[in-house]
Every structure is written in C-alpha cells, then in structure tokens.
Amino acid sequence: MKYVFDTGAFIVLKNYYPTTFTTLWGRIDTLAGNGTLVSVREVFNELHNYNDVDFIQDWAKQHKAIFAKPSNDELLIVQQILAIPHFQALIGNKAILKGTPVADPFIVAAGKAKAATVVTHEKFKPNAAKI
Secondary structure, three states, X not given: OOEEEOHHXXXXXXXXXXXXXXXXXXXHHHHHHOOOEEEEHHHHHHHOOXXXXXXXXXXXXXXHHHEEOOOHHHHHHHHHHHOOHHHHHHOOHHHHHHOOOOOHHHHHHHHHHOOOEEEOOOOOOOOOOOO
C-alpha cells in the first residue's frame, strides 16, 4: 500500500522529535526510502512556508525525492477537481494574491492516480472544500 502525505500530516510530526522518537522516525525514513510514503511538490513548498517546523523542513530537504512533480494523469485529475466550482474554493484569494502553494488538489490527484491512501490532518467542516 502507498500513502500520500498532506502537509498537515507532516506538521503533526513536529510534536515527535527525532531524537526522542527514533523508532518512529526510523520507520518513516524506511517508508520514504522504499516508496511507500510519498507526497507532492506543493506539500514540500507549503512546508517551507511554516517557520515553526525546522526539523520537518530539514527532513523534507533530505527526502526531497518523495515530493514528486505531478504526472500527466495527476494534472488531468487536478483539472477535473478544479472544474467543479465548489472545489475552486480550495485555492483561496489569499493564496492567489500571495502566490502561496496549495497542495490539496494535487494530494487528491496523487492519491487517485496512485491508488494510494491520503494521509491528512484536516477536520471535517460541513460544506467546506477540504480533502
């Protein structure tokens, strides 16, 4: 099974310091190394917009290969997602104006294209455009 990690899944890991939770990080490294744990380039970019997760940013730089550019199939899925007006809200005005990355449609597309499980930390909000 393959897992596509969203930004929130990585940010939750900031509470588990690598020097304290060596077994956890060893397993995460193994999953990343064997291609079981993957993500998308936009998550890598989102992680670098957060200032309070330095060791997560360092880990991401060391494992940059897991943060893939979208395939043609994934881009077609993103196009389908964003063709639906409700899901256009995934890209907020703030992100458009500031040019900040938006990973959600790419995460969903990667999960679908790779037949993978999406790992996120988003909470359900009625009628919201969320993963």
